[in-house]
Amino acid sequence: xxxxxxxxxxxxxxxxxxxxxxxxxxxxxxxxxxxxxxxxxxxxxxxxxxxxxxxxxxxxxxxxxxxxxxxxxxxxxxxxxxxxxxxxxxxxxxxxxxxxxxxxxxxxxxxxxxxxxxxxxxxxxxxxxxxxxxxxxxxxxxxxxxxxxxxxxxxxxxxxxxxxxxxxxxxxxxxxxxxxxxxxxxxxxxxxxxxxxxxxxxxxxxxxxxxxxxxxxxxxxxxxxxxxxxxxxxxxxxxxxxxxxxxxxxxxxxxxxxxxxxxxxxxxxxxxxxx
Numbered sequence: 001x002x003x004x005x006x007x008x009x010x011x012x013x014x015x016x017x018x019x020x021x022x023x024x025x026x027x028x029x030x031x032x033x034x035x036x037x038x039x040x041x042x043x044x045x046x047x048x049x050x051x052x053x054x055x056x057x058x059x060x061x062x063x064x065x066x067x068x069x070x071x072x073x074x075x076x077x078x079x080x081x082x083x084x085x086x087x088x089x090x091x092x093x094x095x096x097x098x099x100x101x102x103x104x105x106x107x108x109x110x111x112x113x114x115x116x117x118x119x120x121x122x123x124x125x126x127x128x129x130x131x132x133x134x135x136x137x138x139x140x141x142x143x144x145x146x147x148x149x150x151x152x153x154x155x156x157x158x159x160x161x162x163x164x165x166x167x168x169x170x171x172x173x174x175x176x177x178x179x180x181x182x183x184x185x186x187x188x189x190x191x192x193x194x195x196x197x198x199x200x201x202x203x204x205x206x207x208x209x210x211x212x213x214x215x216x217x218x219x220x221x222x223x224x225x226x227x228x229x230x231x232x233x234x235x236x237x238x239x240x241x242x243x244x245x246x247x248x249x250x251x252x253x254x255x256x257x258x259x260x261x262x263x264x265x266x267x268x269x270x271x272x273x274x275x
Contacts (some may be wrong), residue, residue: 002268003261005213005223010036014211017055018204019043019064019073021092024197027249028059031201035227037208048072049079053229057085057211059204060107063092065100075102077111086210086217087111089165090203091118096254108163114210115215116159117168117203120144121273127159131235144173151181153273166217168206170199174225178218185222187229187268189236194245198252201229205256214247216221231255 015038020028029039042051045068052058058080060073080087091109094104104126108116117124120143144152152169156177160167171173192198206224213220231253235251 001069001219002223002226003265004124005209005220006035006227006235006259006264007209007261008212009208009264011039012212014056014208015054016057016059016204016207017042017048017052017076018061018207019048019069019076020059020204021197023064024200027201027253028061030253031256032204032208033207034079034253035205037202037212038155040103041181043069044071045071046228047225048076052076052079052085053083055085057207058087059207060087061090061092061093061203062100062103062107063090063200065093065103070103072107073107074110077107081112086114086207086214088115088117088203088207089113090200090208091116091122091126092199094118094122101125113163113165114220115166115168115206115221116163117170117199117206119171119199120169122156123156123159123167123169127155127162137206143171144171144175146173149173149184150273151233153177153184157182157274166210166221168221168225170202172227174229176222177219177226177274181218182273183218183222183270183272184273185225185229185268186232187226187270191230191236191245191248192232192252195249195252197249198228198232201252223264223268226270227256227259227264230267231259235264
Protein backbone atom coordinates (compact mmCIF):
# COMPACT_ATOMS: atom_id res chain seq x y z
CA UNK A 1 0.00 0.00 0.00
CA UNK A 2 2.51 2.63 1.09
CA UNK A 3 5.12 1.98 -1.60
CA UNK A 4 2.73 3.31 -4.23
CA UNK A 5 2.05 6.45 -2.18
CA UNK A 6 5.73 7.42 -2.15
CA UNK A 7 6.27 6.57 -5.81
CA UNK A 8 3.35 8.76 -6.84
CA UNK A 9 5.00 11.74 -5.13
CA UNK A 10 8.25 11.06 -7.00
CA UNK A 11 6.43 10.69 -10.31
CA UNK A 12 4.04 13.65 -10.12
CA UNK A 13 6.20 16.28 -8.34
CA UNK A 14 3.27 18.09 -6.68
CA UNK A 15 3.58 21.82 -6.05
CA UNK A 16 2.62 22.62 -2.45
CA UNK A 17 1.65 26.04 -1.11
CA UNK A 18 2.77 26.49 2.50
CA UNK A 19 1.55 29.15 4.91
CA UNK A 20 3.72 27.94 7.69
CA UNK A 21 5.85 28.45 10.74
CA UNK A 22 8.68 30.95 10.15
CA UNK A 23 10.86 29.07 12.66
CA UNK A 24 10.92 26.03 10.36
CA UNK A 25 9.96 27.35 6.92
CA UNK A 26 13.35 26.51 5.37
CA UNK A 27 13.25 22.94 6.63
CA UNK A 28 9.69 22.54 5.32
CA UNK A 29 10.82 23.68 1.88
CA UNK A 30 13.77 21.30 1.93
CA UNK A 31 11.72 18.30 3.06
CA UNK A 32 9.36 18.88 0.13
CA UNK A 33 12.25 19.04 -2.32
CA UNK A 34 13.75 15.93 -0.74
CA UNK A 35 10.58 13.85 -1.18
CA UNK A 36 10.20 14.86 -4.83
CA UNK A 37 7.66 17.68 -4.46
CA UNK A 38 8.13 21.45 -4.85
CA UNK A 39 7.40 24.20 -2.30
CA UNK A 40 5.95 27.70 -2.55
CA UNK A 41 5.82 29.86 0.57
CA UNK A 42 3.35 32.76 0.30
CA UNK A 43 1.66 34.15 3.42
CA UNK A 44 0.52 37.61 2.35
CA UNK A 45 -3.23 37.97 1.86
CA UNK A 46 -2.55 39.94 -1.33
CA UNK A 47 -1.26 36.87 -3.14
CA UNK A 48 -2.18 33.78 -1.08
CA UNK A 49 -5.34 33.02 -3.05
CA UNK A 50 -3.60 33.50 -6.39
CA UNK A 51 -0.61 31.32 -5.42
CA UNK A 52 -2.92 28.57 -4.19
CA UNK A 53 -4.58 28.58 -7.62
CA UNK A 54 -1.36 27.44 -9.32
CA UNK A 55 -0.52 24.77 -6.72
CA UNK A 56 -1.81 21.26 -6.23
CA UNK A 57 -2.14 21.31 -2.46
CA UNK A 58 -2.06 23.60 0.57
CA UNK A 59 -0.41 23.25 3.98
CA UNK A 60 -1.55 25.63 6.76
CA UNK A 61 0.51 25.74 9.96
CA UNK A 62 -0.42 28.00 12.92
CA UNK A 63 2.94 27.65 14.68
CA UNK A 64 3.93 31.33 14.51
CA UNK A 65 0.48 32.77 14.20
CA UNK A 66 -0.07 36.50 13.68
CA UNK A 67 -2.93 38.74 12.65
CA UNK A 68 -1.37 39.43 9.24
CA UNK A 69 -1.34 35.82 8.09
CA UNK A 70 -4.76 34.68 9.34
CA UNK A 71 -6.66 36.30 6.41
CA UNK A 72 -4.18 34.66 4.01
CA UNK A 73 -4.86 31.25 5.57
CA UNK A 74 -8.61 31.68 5.23
CA UNK A 75 -8.43 32.99 1.66
CA UNK A 76 -6.07 30.24 0.51
CA UNK A 77 -8.11 27.56 2.23
CA UNK A 78 -11.37 28.69 0.68
CA UNK A 79 -9.77 28.87 -2.77
CA UNK A 80 -8.34 25.36 -2.37
CA UNK A 81 -11.81 24.09 -1.48
CA UNK A 82 -13.24 25.74 -4.60
CA UNK A 83 -10.60 24.04 -6.73
CA UNK A 84 -10.95 20.68 -5.00
CA UNK A 85 -7.35 20.71 -3.81
CA UNK A 86 -6.27 18.89 -0.64
CA UNK A 87 -5.64 21.06 2.43
CA UNK A 88 -3.62 20.09 5.52
CA UNK A 89 -3.94 21.85 8.88
CA UNK A 90 -1.12 21.67 11.45
CA UNK A 91 -2.49 22.61 14.88
CA UNK A 92 0.82 23.74 16.40
CA UNK A 93 0.20 25.06 19.90
CA UNK A 94 -3.60 24.93 19.78
CA UNK A 95 -4.78 25.31 23.35
CA UNK A 96 -1.70 27.27 24.40
CA UNK A 97 -3.32 30.67 23.81
CA UNK A 98 -6.74 32.12 23.11
CA UNK A 99 -5.59 33.38 19.70
CA UNK A 100 -4.34 29.99 18.54
CA UNK A 101 -7.40 28.14 19.74
CA UNK A 102 -9.82 30.70 18.31
CA UNK A 103 -8.01 30.74 14.96
CA UNK A 104 -7.89 26.94 14.76
CA UNK A 105 -11.64 26.79 15.33
CA UNK A 106 -12.24 29.54 12.77
CA UNK A 107 -10.20 27.64 10.19
CA UNK A 108 -12.11 24.44 10.92
CA UNK A 109 -15.43 26.27 10.57
CA UNK A 110 -14.60 27.93 7.25
CA UNK A 111 -12.36 25.41 5.46
CA UNK A 112 -12.86 21.77 4.59
CA UNK A 113 -9.60 20.04 5.51
CA UNK A 114 -8.25 16.84 4.00
CA UNK A 115 -5.91 16.11 6.92
CA UNK A 116 -5.64 17.61 10.40
CA UNK A 117 -2.37 16.94 12.23
CA UNK A 118 -1.45 17.63 15.83
CA UNK A 119 -0.34 16.04 19.05
CA UNK A 120 -2.97 14.64 21.36
CA UNK A 121 -3.00 17.74 23.59
CA UNK A 122 -3.61 20.11 20.67
CA UNK A 123 -6.49 18.03 19.34
CA UNK A 124 -8.03 17.59 22.80
CA UNK A 125 -7.95 21.36 23.25
CA UNK A 126 -10.24 21.72 20.24
CA UNK A 127 -12.47 18.72 20.81
CA UNK A 128 -12.98 19.12 24.54
CA UNK A 129 -12.26 22.80 24.99
CA UNK A 130 -9.56 21.77 27.42
CA UNK A 131 -6.16 20.17 27.36
CA UNK A 132 -2.75 20.41 28.89
CA UNK A 133 -0.78 21.74 25.93
CA UNK A 134 2.75 22.69 26.93
CA UNK A 135 3.84 25.18 24.30
CA UNK A 136 3.97 23.19 21.07
CA UNK A 137 4.56 19.86 22.87
CA UNK A 138 2.06 17.38 24.21
CA UNK A 139 1.84 17.26 27.98
CA UNK A 140 2.92 13.92 29.45
CA UNK A 141 -0.59 13.48 30.84
CA UNK A 142 -1.85 13.29 27.26
CA UNK A 143 0.73 10.81 25.94
CA UNK A 144 -0.45 7.99 23.68
CA UNK A 145 0.83 4.70 25.10
CA UNK A 146 0.28 1.01 24.38
CA UNK A 147 -2.12 0.96 27.32
CA UNK A 148 -4.44 3.69 25.99
CA UNK A 149 -3.87 3.08 22.29
CA UNK A 150 -7.38 1.91 21.40
CA UNK A 151 -8.96 4.73 23.40
CA UNK A 152 -6.77 7.27 21.59
CA UNK A 153 -7.63 5.69 18.22
CA UNK A 154 -11.35 5.95 19.00
CA UNK A 155 -10.81 9.59 19.98
CA UNK A 156 -9.06 10.31 16.66
CA UNK A 157 -11.78 8.53 14.69
CA UNK A 158 -14.43 10.56 16.51
CA UNK A 159 -12.68 13.81 15.57
CA UNK A 160 -12.52 12.61 11.97
CA UNK A 161 -16.26 11.94 12.02
CA UNK A 162 -16.83 15.46 13.33
CA UNK A 163 -14.58 17.24 10.82
CA UNK A 164 -14.66 14.96 7.77
CA UNK A 165 -10.85 15.04 7.67
CA UNK A 166 -8.24 12.36 8.14
CA UNK A 167 -6.82 12.93 11.63
CA UNK A 168 -3.13 12.34 12.33
CA UNK A 169 -2.24 12.29 16.03
CA UNK A 170 1.54 12.32 16.32
CA UNK A 171 3.77 11.37 19.22
CA UNK A 172 5.83 8.40 20.38
CA UNK A 173 3.11 6.28 18.76
CA UNK A 174 1.28 7.87 15.84
CA UNK A 175 -2.40 7.37 15.02
CA UNK A 176 -4.03 8.04 11.66
CA UNK A 177 -7.80 7.76 11.44
CA UNK A 178 -10.67 8.52 9.13
CA UNK A 179 -14.36 8.13 9.86
CA UNK A 180 -14.17 4.32 9.67
CA UNK A 181 -10.60 3.11 10.20
CA UNK A 182 -7.58 3.83 12.37
CA UNK A 183 -3.93 2.84 12.00
CA UNK A 184 -1.10 2.99 14.52
CA UNK A 185 2.44 3.73 13.38
CA UNK A 186 5.44 2.69 15.43
CA UNK A 187 8.32 4.16 13.40
CA UNK A 188 10.46 7.06 14.59
CA UNK A 189 13.08 7.83 17.21
CA UNK A 190 12.89 9.83 20.47
CA UNK A 191 15.62 12.18 19.26
CA UNK A 192 13.20 13.59 16.69
CA UNK A 193 11.66 15.57 19.56
CA UNK A 194 15.03 17.30 20.09
CA UNK A 195 14.72 19.15 16.76
CA UNK A 196 12.47 22.14 16.27
CA UNK A 197 10.23 21.46 13.33
CA UNK A 198 10.03 17.74 12.63
CA UNK A 199 6.27 18.05 13.07
CA UNK A 200 6.13 21.01 10.69
CA UNK A 201 8.19 19.08 8.15
CA UNK A 202 5.83 16.15 8.56
CA UNK A 203 2.78 18.26 7.75
CA UNK A 204 4.45 19.48 4.55
CA UNK A 205 5.29 15.88 3.70
CA UNK A 206 1.68 14.84 4.33
CA UNK A 207 0.49 17.61 2.00
CA UNK A 208 2.73 16.27 -0.76
CA UNK A 209 1.57 12.69 -0.25
CA UNK A 210 -2.16 13.45 -0.21
CA UNK A 211 -1.81 15.74 -3.24
CA UNK A 212 -0.04 13.01 -5.21
CA UNK A 213 -2.59 10.39 -4.17
CA UNK A 214 -6.08 11.79 -4.72
CA UNK A 215 -8.94 9.81 -3.17
CA UNK A 216 -6.47 7.92 -0.97
CA UNK A 217 -5.98 10.44 1.81
CA UNK A 218 -5.95 7.90 4.64
CA UNK A 219 -3.40 5.64 2.98
CA UNK A 220 -1.26 8.58 1.85
CA UNK A 221 -1.17 10.02 5.37
CA UNK A 222 -0.17 6.65 6.82
CA UNK A 223 2.60 6.43 4.22
CA UNK A 224 3.88 9.94 4.98
CA UNK A 225 4.04 9.27 8.72
CA UNK A 226 5.78 5.96 8.17
CA UNK A 227 8.26 7.64 5.80
CA UNK A 228 9.12 10.36 8.32
CA UNK A 229 9.53 7.79 11.09
CA UNK A 230 11.71 5.49 8.99
CA UNK A 231 13.90 8.44 8.04
CA UNK A 232 14.20 9.45 11.69
CA UNK A 233 15.48 5.97 12.47
CA UNK A 234 17.89 5.93 9.53
CA UNK A 235 19.24 9.37 10.42
CA UNK A 236 19.85 8.38 14.04
CA UNK A 237 21.83 5.33 12.94
CA UNK A 238 24.22 7.60 11.01
CA UNK A 239 25.15 9.73 14.02
CA UNK A 240 28.62 9.56 15.55
CA UNK A 241 29.61 10.53 19.10
CA UNK A 242 30.52 14.00 17.83
CA UNK A 243 27.15 14.66 16.16
CA UNK A 244 24.21 16.50 17.70
CA UNK A 245 20.71 17.59 16.83
CA UNK A 246 21.76 19.94 14.01
CA UNK A 247 23.47 17.09 12.18
CA UNK A 248 20.50 14.88 12.93
CA UNK A 249 18.16 17.38 11.26
CA UNK A 250 20.25 17.32 8.10
CA UNK A 251 20.45 13.53 8.13
CA UNK A 252 16.65 13.31 8.31
CA UNK A 253 16.32 15.45 5.18
CA UNK A 254 19.00 13.34 3.46
CA UNK A 255 17.14 10.17 4.42
CA UNK A 256 13.89 11.51 2.93
CA UNK A 257 15.79 12.33 -0.26
CA UNK A 258 17.20 8.78 -0.48
CA UNK A 259 14.09 6.87 0.59
CA UNK A 260 12.43 4.72 -2.07
CA UNK A 261 9.23 2.73 -2.12
CA UNK A 262 10.87 -0.64 -1.57
CA UNK A 263 12.70 0.54 1.55
CA UNK A 264 9.61 2.24 2.92
CA UNK A 265 7.53 -0.91 2.44
CA UNK A 266 10.21 -3.00 4.11
CA UNK A 267 10.87 -0.75 7.11
CA UNK A 268 7.42 0.66 7.87
CA UNK A 269 5.88 -0.61 11.11
CA UNK A 270 2.13 0.02 11.25
CA UNK A 271 -1.08 -1.85 11.92
CA UNK A 272 -4.80 -1.30 11.55
CA UNK A 273 -6.45 -1.14 14.98
CA UNK A 274 -10.00 -0.02 14.13
CA UNK A 275 -12.33 -0.69 11.21
